[in-house]
Amino acid sequence: MISGAQTLTQEQVQQFLSLPEAQQKALAQQYGLDINALKKSQTTTNSKRLEPAPESPVRPLPSDEEERFRDSDVPNNRMEEYGYDWEPDEDYYSYEQDWLLRDDGPPAERDQRQRSRYEEERGSYSRESREENKERYYKDRRSEQFRSEASSTAGKLKPFGYDLFAGAPTTFAPVTEIPIPAEYIVGPGDTIRVQMFGKENQLHELIVTRDGQIQIPQIGPISVAGLSFNELKDQLTRLIQQKFIGVESAISLGELRSIRVFILGEARTPGAYSVSSLSTMTNALFVSGGVRSTGSLRDIQLKRQGKLVSTLDLYDLLLRGDTSADRRLQPGDVIFIPPKGKAVGVDGYVQRPAIYELRNEKVISEVVELAGGLRAEAYPKFTKVERVADGFKKTVQDVNLLTKQGERFGIKNGDLITVGAVDDLVEGYVKILGEVSRPGVYDWSPGMRVSDVLHSIKSGLKPLADLDYALIVREKSAYKDIEVIHVKLGEALSRPDSSANVAMLDKDRLLVFDKYRSRSKMLAGVLRKLKAQSSPTEKEKTFSVLGTARLQGKFPLPANYSAKEAIMAAGGIDPAVTDLNYAVLVREINPRGDIVVQYLDLVDIFSDKARAGYVINPLDKLILFNKDASRMPLLDDVIGRLREQARPGHPPQYVTIGGAVKFPGSYPITENFSLDRLIRAAGGLLDSSYTLQAEISRINVSSAKSDLEVFNTPVSSLDNSRTSQLKAMDKVFIKTIPEYAERYTVTLAGEVQFPGEYVVRKGETLSQVIQRAGGLSSNAFIKGAIYTRERLAELEAERLKEAEARLKRDLVSLELQLAREGKPGEEILPADLSTLENLLSQVKESKPLGRLVIDLNALMQGDQKQDVILQEGDKLIVPPTTQSVTVIGEVQFSTSHIFYQNLSVEDYIKRSGGETAQADAGRTYVVRANGSVWLPGSSPWFSQGAEKVGPGDTIVVPLETDRLSKLQLWTNVSQIFYQIALGAAAVASL
Structure with missing residues (x-):
């Protein structure tokens, strides 16, 4: 065991000895410290002069509740109540290791040493027994979890003034920065x-x-x-x-002497302290950590040689900044903090709600002054005083602070004073909220109207106030049930004599909304109240607007509310986005929640042609649609509810439309639902629609069976109302004009008189489009023409993927067989692996062209059998005349040569250095310039044309595959090489 005095600084020793005894023992055992030696070194050091105080002499203090929790033994069965885990966390380690990790030396070395020691000590701690961990952890923890639990009473009143001592001293050194007064008395030690x-x-x-x-x-x-x-x-x-x-x-x-004083009573850390000879009572209180919440702030006593010298009322310092009673200390002085005296609580609409200690205060007005006075929204007429009267009964008394008698109301220890707000008024007021310059509560008088209230506000409405939609919320019964009244502010202010200038009653609330912001926040309380006051016999008086309304959502329903007013309540619509020809109103018709759907024409609604059916009922849902977007997301719920309420004799009330309309799908059927209305609901016809007739499928149900009836009807103009009436479950199909817009785009490139993209009709041929392009140029290499098709490229890509997969599979089999046999000289050699890997790499790099082999030379000479019917994306590339022959594959040097008419295949191969050792000369083949394949010296298989090499041809020398016959690779390799050679020949011909 080592001596703590020899290994720790004096500051570390002081912090160690300030810990609880249980923690001192645990840390001493863990780190090999001698507690007795540390105490002796501390006693010796206290007789010496203290070092100057650090820049920040205080650290955050735990609350009284936390100290009591820390110093108590927490039963294990209560640990879960505080939300703690069983094992210590980083909070504990940082708290325990703080003083152990401080050290001297260069920063880099010190950081590394601290880090190593931290990890070592943390590991040591984690190896301790579980029970010891729990005991130490819960006694010493100052984690955020505890602070959160301790602050759960934040809504309750707290004693005033004690947060002045929200820190504890980090050192007991005297404060020396105080200016020396002229009357300072010199003494020993100065x-x-x-x-x-x-x-x-x-x-x-x-x-x-x-x-x-x-x-x-x-x-x-x-x-x-x-x-x-x-x-x-x-x-x-x-x-x-x-x-x-x-x-x-x-x-x-120079340096002043230190004096020893005693701080006793309800101090947070009572004891003897060495302080500067210039220190005052408040200096000493701060050094000691201040006053506990059970101590008095108003009667702090200074005693000298057993006699009371002075008293300090900290409220003078806190409330008025008065330090006249802050006496300077002398050696041996005692600061005694007695228990808290009488106290009252002040809550409600005062500046500083808190619990205040009484000294000379006798009446309620003096206590309210301690609390900083009344807030602007306070209503002193309604002030309550809760008191425990004789017989231990709790009573409540109303006090009117606006009267002299109320101001002189006497207070007693333990009273709770609550000052009410204007919100708590009982009568004679109206409240204005929202987009007004001065919201608040105003006096009400009979006959007052909306314009009177708003004109009493100097600045009136804010610039973005909605002049078309405001609400008055009014209580209509003793149960405080409410109703809402719609107000058109613009009309009410511009025409005060009109009906829009609604008369306001006592306790009305006028809600003024921002024209461009959501109303949900201001309406939340009103909507909750309307929902709460609904019943099975009285529906909730609200409605919803969904879809393209600017401010869609749920809204309170005033009486006799129209669909136009409902849309304006949701901020109106954007005509550029909204479909004005189709909107629906979904209405519940019985307590079961069954619905019916009404069709709405927004053009009629906004032109004030609304019929009585457009009046909004409770729980109505108005759905507006985007004219360029599908209607299904907004209608899925409606269609689902119509399916659920179907029953025998009453099929689901919707119809389905498909074909050449903008938005095919299912739509609710309404009264007198015609074909033209369904087409409007589906966004209208496409330009390809066949308007002579539409096909309607209808199920006719009798008591015994159902029959399918299919008939055609003309698709008349949307302006013609004489159209077929639809029934539930009808299916409408709008046909498309035959061959409408069936035109393709093809590309002619290279040696064409007018190259470019051409639009062709369905069935048009290659010769026809070449003729439209002015024919071929005189420099065209007709035999080397390349014709590609997108569909063929897709098929070739699929085949290449299949070939690649097969080759990978064979390559894996070859590697396994080679590893299993492991004998040189066998049929399978390691060199074969390299060959196949190279082949696999070529396959991965191959890009399908989708080439279609054509004989353009024969076609241009009039052979119509060689003509091609064009498809979308076809491309013809006619290269310029070429004089080259290309040799690729298993030759010494793959390259291109000048065409000579008398040279044979073997001659060109010799000019490329001859075949390699892996070449299969017997299977050499030639890819013609037009893409066809010629296998010289064999049967007519692949043979086309004269057996001579021509300009633009590609000679391919394949790999010898006989020695790989065990793996049956010939098919795979031949197909792969064919694809690669085909692509290379096409590129070489460009």
């Missing part, structure tokens, strides 16, 4: 600085000895104890002038 200048220049720092003297060189001892600082300066200045001719002096105080 340092006096004497600066001589003139004939002689000397600086002397003289310490006052225990007998009150200082020793001045060449003068001797001088008694200075008991002198004030001014008296000391005068005496020493005269003495130096007498003893030293031509010498001036400057007298100042």
Whole structure:
């Protein structure tokens, strides 16, 4: 075991000894510290002069509740109540390791040493027994979880003033930054600085000895104890002038003495403290950590030699900044904090709700003044005082602070004073909320109208106030049930004599909304109240607007509300986006929630042609649609509810439309639902629609069976109302004009008179489009023409993927067989692996062209059998005349050669260095310039045309595959090489 005094700094020792005894023992055992040695070193150090205080002398203090929790033994069965885990977390480690990790030395070395020690000590801690962990952890924890639990009473009143001491001292060093007053009394331990200048220049720092003297060189001892600082300066200045001719002096105080004082009673950390000789009562209180919540802030006593010298009321400091009663301390003084005296709570609409300690306050007005006075929205007429009366019964008394009698209402210990707000008024007021310059509560008088209330507000409405939609919320019964009234503010203010200028009643609330912001936040409380006051016999008086309304949502329903007003309540619509020809109103018709759907024409609604059916009922849902988007997301729920309420004899009330309309799907059927209305609902016809007839499928149900009836009807103009009437479950199919817009785009490139993209009709041929393009140029290499098709490229890509997969599979089999046999000289050699891997790499890099082999030369000579019917995306590339022959595959050097008419296949191969050792010369083949394949020296298989090499041809020397016959690779390899050679030949011909 090592001595703590030898390994820790004095500050670390002080922090260690300030910990609870149980934690001291645990840490001493863990880190090998000697507690007795640490205490002895602390006793020795206390007799020495303390170091200057750090820049920040306080640290955050735990609350009283946390201290009690920390110092108590928490039963294991209550740990879950505090939300703690069983194992310590980072909070515990940082708290425990803080003093152990501090050290001296270069920053880099110190950081590394601290990190290593931290990990070592953390591992040591984690190896301790589970029970020891729990006991230490719960006693010492100051985690955020505890603070959250301790602050769960944040809504309750807290004692006033104790947060002044929200920190505890990080050191007990004296405060030396206080200016020295002229009346300061010099005593033993003070340092006096004497600066001589003139004939002689000397600086002397003289310490006052225990007998009150200082020793001045060449003068001797001088008694200075008991002198004030001014008296000391005068005496020493005269003495130096007498003893030293031509010498001036400057007298100042250096380091001051420390004095020991006692802080007792309800102090947070009672005990003896060494403080500066300049310290006052408040300085000492801060150093000790302040006053506990059970101590008095208004009767802090200063006692000297057993007698009461002064009392300090901290409320003077907190409320008025008065420090006149803050007396300076002397050695041996005692600061005694008695228990808290009488107190009352002040809650409600005051500036500082809290619990206040009483001293000389007798009446309620004085206590309200302690709380900072009343807030702007307070209504002092309705103030309540809760009191525990005789017989331990709780009573409540109403006090009117607007009267002299109310101001003089006497208070008692334990009273709770609650000041009400204007919101709590009972009568004679109206409230204005929302987009007004001065929202709040205003006096109400009979006959008052909306314009009267708004005109009483100096600045009136805000710029973005909605002039078409405002609401008055009115209580209509003793049960505080509400109703809403729609107000058109613009009309009410511009025409005060109109019916829009609604008369306001007592306790009305006028809600003014922002024209461009959601109303949901302001309406939330109103909607909750309307829902709460609904019943099985009275529906909830709300409606919803969904879809393209600017501010869609749920809204309160005023009486006799029209569909136009409902849309304006949701901020209106954007005509550029909204489908004006189709909207629906979904209405519940019975307590079961069955619905019917009404068709709405927004053009009629906004032109004030609305019929009685457009009046909004409770729980109606108005759905508006985007004219360029599908209707199904908004109608899925409606269609689902129509399916659910279907029953025998009453099929689901919707129809389905498909074909050449913008938005095919199912739509609710309404009264007198015609074909033209269904087409409007589906967004209208496409330009390809066949309007001579539409096909309607209808199921006719009888008591015994059902028959399917299919008939055609003309698709008339949307302006013609004489159209077929539809029934539930009808299916309508709008046909498309035959061959409408069936035109393709093909590309002609290269040696064509007018190359470019051409639009062709269905069935048009290649020769026809070449003729439209002016034919081929004189430099065209007709035999090398490349014709590609997108569909063929897709098929070739699929085949290449299949070939690649087969080759990978064979390659894996070859590797396994080679690894299993492992004998050189067999049919399967390691070189084969490299060959197949190279082949696989070529396959991966191959890009399908989708080439269609055509004989363009024969076609241009009039052979119509060679003509091609064009498809979308076809492309013809006619290269310029070429004089090259390309040799690829298993030759020494793959390259292209100048075409000579008399040279054979073997001649061209010799010019490329001849075949390699892996070449299969017997299977050499030629890819013609037009894409066809010729296998020289064999049967007519693949043979086309004269057996001569021509310009633009590609000679392919394939890989010898006989020795790989065990794997049956010939089919795979031949197909792969065919594809690669085909692509290479096409590229070489460009």
